[in-house]
Amino acid sequence: MQQFKVYQSLWAMERRRPDGLEWPLDEQLRMIRDAGFDGAGVRFFDYAFASRVTRTLKDYGLTWQAQCYPQTVDDLKPIIEHVQDLGADHINLQPDVRPYTVDECIPLIEGWRRLAHDAGVAVHIETHRNRMTTDLFFTLRLLDCFPDLRLTGDLSHYVVGREFAWPVSDEDHRLIRRIIDNSWGFHGRVASREQIQVQISFAHHREWLELFLGWWEYGFRSWRKRAPRDGVLTFLCELGPKEYAMTDRNGYELSDRWEEALLMKDLVRDIWTRLDKQDRDAKERAHQETSV
Template sequence: MAQQFLVYQSMWAMERRCPDGLEWSLDEKLAMIRDAGFDGAGVRFADRSFVKPVTDFLRAHGLSWQAQAYPQTVDDLKPIIEHVLEFGADHLNVQPDVRPYRLEECFPLIDGWRRLAADAGIKMQIETHRNRMTTDLLFTLQLLDHYPDLRLTGDLSHYVVGREFWYPMTDVDQALMHRIIDNCWGFHGRVASREQIQLQLNFAQHQGWVAVFMAWWERGFRQWRAKAGANETLTFLCELGPPEYAMTGADGYELSDRWQESRQLMQQVRDIWHGVSTD
């Protein structure tokens, strides 16, 4: 069995949040994900009554999923672990919902979460994300000094906004980002700029940043292939979020078709993977 690449769609990204108030039903969202050709979905695992129908549908259609969690304490992860053991998941993605001032405050949490996941036999990754433990790029790099084997999920958009990187990127800034990327075991995907968390993929003025992110993901896929085992799976979650992640006009409607862009992003990263895996 060779290494695999799976592209998921975020359930959160299926929310419309439009002024007309119309939302797709859960069944409609899942059918859209299936029919678009995604390999599965990113699923928040907090509520069992939500997790069961979603994972039942995905499993019935030969799809898979990642479990997403937002713990504030070590114990917060215990019910999530129980849900993963019951329903399964490709891996557990943790957004640490704490904002520590000192590195030392992080250690008991990371150690506790890693211990729980290891004891349960569940693969776990820590996501890079604003307003979380990993909100600051330099703070996270210091965490990697302490935990060089820490498995990250790279949502790289947050560091572009958080650090307000200039475009074109300097060699120094690229080196900082490369160190994050080289610790990634999965990715959440959108394209950002120094001022906006989520850019429209096809606007001409955004193509410089689109190229930056595509190059980062290519590096990420290459470094993962070099370090992962022969039978392991890399996941990429398309996570083009609803407003206020998505830009809107004066009428409150989005400036582009986000569902179309999600399908486009799925194909773009699959093309990158194909190029990397056939070199």
């Protein structure tokens, strides 16, 4: 049976308040567990940190994805070694390079995929600004070269990066759906055409929230059609601290990101549950029809 897991980003647990108050790491992990998340996004370039965090998550019965930011093919080797030692459901790779041409990307992508294949580790390449995948059109050209490239869809970067007009055009929807159809995991953040991260609890941002919920639902449907029966889809709630989060004149955030992460968790789980029910109902109807 296909599974859906909702993770919380540890980066998103940073508060960065003017008063310097932060949740200790152990408290962050307890909060993630007690809130009902299935796991966390963990940076794996720091082995000591990853070892400490994953040991606790494992004790809690939770899982995790490994975050990394390689600049060369060889940069991925220690990350794979850490995953082989500590485990992870997949590596989320932000390609920390900014090539001018697609041809420059080919040896990097081929090298990363070769290493992952040889190690038997799943790697998803994240769509992200100031990375190889910074631009929507450039990333689509990468998909022309690698039609089976597995992405992590962080769609917020393309909305603000391309400054999508409102209402979003049919053409922009089509382009985003092509990204979604290659996405094997999602990072959750809601953008507007001017802001990378809007407050999803504010009523006047509801239209942008609904836009992303619609894309995520399309993405869940798309994934369910192409993933194996025992596949696991992960969704990482990634509402980041400032400067992602907007702040007032005193440097305090305009909303409670932790509460909004809990809201996002519940919203995407509701989508998955609804799709599950629709599939079960469809199978039941088909069974009844063949039994008549």
